[in-house]
Amino acid sequence: MWADNLPRLLLAALEVTVPLSLISFAIAMVLAVITALGRLYLPGPLKVIPWLYVWIFRGTPMVVQLFIVFFGLPNLGIVLPAMTAAVVTLALNTGAYASEAVRASILSIPRGQFEAAQTLNLSRRTTFSKVVAPQAFRIALPPLMNDFIDLVKGTSLVFAITITDLFQVGRQIAAANFQPMAMYTLVALIYLVIVSALSLLQMVLEKKVSAHVRTS
Amino acid sequence: MSAPAENEPSGARGPSLLESLRLRGVRKTFGSLTALDDVDLDIPRRGTTVLLGPSGSGKSTLLRCINLLERPDAGSIDFGDGPIRLGGRLGARTVRSVRSRSTMVFQQFNLFPHLTALGNVTLAPIHTEGVPKAKAEARGRELLEKVGLGAKADAYPDRLSGGQQQRVAIARALAMEPDVLLFDEPTSALDPELAAEVVAVLADLAREDRTLVVVTHSLAFAQRVADKVVFVEDGKVLLDGPPKDFFESEDARLRRFREMVSSAV
Numbered sequence: 001m002w003a004d005n006l007p008r009l010l011l012a013a014l015e016v017t018v019p020l021s022l023i024s025f026a027i028a029m030v031l032a033v034i035t036a037l038g039r040l041y042l043p044g045p046l047k048v049i050p051w052l053y054v055w056i057f058r059g060t061p062m063v064v065q066l067f068i069v070f071f072g073l074p075n076l077g078i079v080l081p082a083m084t085a086a087v088v089t090l091a092l093n094t095g096a097y098a099s100e101a102v103r104a105s106i107l108s109i110p111r112g113q114f115e116a117a118q119t120l121n122l123s124r125r126t127t128f129s130k131v132v133a134p135q136a137f138r139i140a141l142p143p144l145m146n147d148f149i150d151l152v153k154g155t156s157l158v159f160a161i162t163i164t165d166l167f168q169v170g171r172q173i174a175a176a177n178f179q180p181m182a183m184y185t186l187v188a189l190i191y192l193v194i195v196s197a198l199s200l201l202q203m204v205l206e207k208k209v210s211a212h213v214r215t216s
Numbered sequence: 217m218s219a220p221a222e223n224e225p226s227g228a229r230g231p232s233l234l235e236s237l238r239l240r241g242v243r244k245t246f247g248s249l250t251a252l253d254d255v256d257l258d259i260p261r262r263g264t265t266v267l268l269g270p271s272g273s274g275k276s277t278l279l280r281c282i283n284l285l286e287r288p289d290a291g292s293i294d295f296g297d298g299p300i301r302l303g304g305r306l307g308a309r310t311v312r313s314v315r316s317r318s319t320m321v322f323q324q325f326n327l328f329p330h331l332t333a334l335g336n337v338t339l340a341p342i343h344t345e346g347v348p349k350a351k352a353e354a355r356g357r358e359l360l361e362k363v364g365l366g367a368k369a370d371a372y373p374d375r376l377s378g379g380q381q382q383r384v385a386i387a388r389a390l391a392m393e394p395d396v397l398l399f400d401e402p403t404s405a406l407d408p409e410l411a412a413e414v415v416a417v418l419a420d421l422a423r424e425d426r427t428l429v430v431v432t433h434s435l436a437f438a439q440r441v442a443d444k445v446v447f448v449e450d451g452k453v454l455l456d457g458p459p460k461d462f463f464e465s466e467d468a469r470l471r472r473f474r475e476m477v478s479s480a481v
Binding site (some may be wrong): 110112113115116118119120121122123126130131134135138211212213214 | 283284285312315316318319320322324326327328329330331332339340343344372373374375388389392
């Protein structure tokens with residue numbers, strides 16, 4: 001039974017769950033940085049725009065967001081393929097959460113770092129890319145990996161908008177062979193393996209960006 | 217609102233630098249607190265000016281205004297090529313131009329923790345001034361050598377003592393080749409032993425005929441290296457003259473300050 005079904009599950013993981021996670025997370029990171037910078041540095045009234053985005057996407061369930069994007073938007077004449085709708089929703093949702101991790105990391109940079117950049121006449125751009133970003137990245141890394149892991153598991157909701165992902169394939173097999181315990185445990189283990197890879201990646205990245213910090 | 221910039225006959229602005237840089241009418245308020253009350257001050261070139269005064273007197277604020285880390289409400293500064301208005305809204309170009317004249321060394325060092333000593337010293341030359349990397353690094357190593365840290369070029373700040381970190385910060389400031397080096401209580405965060413290393417570097421710089429402005433609580437330092445002592449209290453310059461004017465003054469407030477600071481150790 002395992003030998004028959006494992007390849008089908010792995011294929012669904014590799015063809016849907018993993019790429020959906022990677023693409024959505026990449027877009028989410030871009031959104032998160034733009035949103036965090038907007039909330040910190042946009043002039044007064046314009047700060048409302050990123051704030052509204054975070055408010056809406058953190059304040060509503062992701063599965064409802066998926067339904068609005070996939071089933072609701074066609075009422076307004078916007079018809080998206082299921083995969084596109086999934087990427088859009090997952091990226092927007094994760095971007096909203098991750099923007100707070102990015103914002104917190106920038107806020108944690110001591111004022112003295114900005115003053116040092118000013119007295120050295122660094123441009124705003126150089127200050128951000130050479131002083132703020134490298135330090136903020138180290139601080140934001142653990143919470144961002146949390147968001148990444150949440151996203152991977154969140155992809156299991158996309159079966160609700162007709163996508164045959166890892167979880168959906170598991171459901172189909174379980175429905176056919178009446179072995180839900182075995183099937184869903186197998187599905188859970190595959191998610192666990194994917195997330196373990198991310199945890200490992202986190203360890204490697206943390207070590208890499210902490211070279212300058214004395215740990216002993 | 218802003219004080220009128222000092223009027224000099226335009227023909228008198230020669231290419232030669234003034235013997236001093238001139239602050240005029242520098243005013244800074246924080247809410248209802250007047251930190252600087254229309255301060256006029258001449259800072260001699262190729263000399264060490266020491267700013268003394270009680271905590272909250274405005275001496276650090278004055279120093280920070282020279283580098284525009286604090287934006288004065290009014291006033292002007294003249295580096296020798298005409299007064300530049302410091303008050304009111306300033307364009308980005310003006311800010312950059314004023315900042316390019318001076319560089320600050322901070323009490324808390326403010327080194328970039330993710331960069332090595334050499335990386336700290338070369339960051340601005342490479343990215344702001346477009347100096348080729350190899351050249352900036354060669355110069356950076358020279359400067360680290362000069363502050364006695366040639367062997368620490370590749371060390372991260374976290375691996376350095378406070379005194380070493382402050383010396384890297386001095387090398388980083390020197391790499392900017394500013395007209396004026398500003399020091400905001402450079403030894404206050406250091407143990408006496410480590411402070412001595414930093415004072416030795418400062419004394420070396422003073423001997424090189426650089427223009428230094430140092431805010432400090434150390435009378436010993438003032439006595440050792442100052443060419444000029446400025447005593448600030450309540451946002452006003454109370455005394456401005458050669459060190460002996462300060463150390464021999466019979467003025468009650470200066471005497472009280474001298475006694476207080478020397479007994480504080």
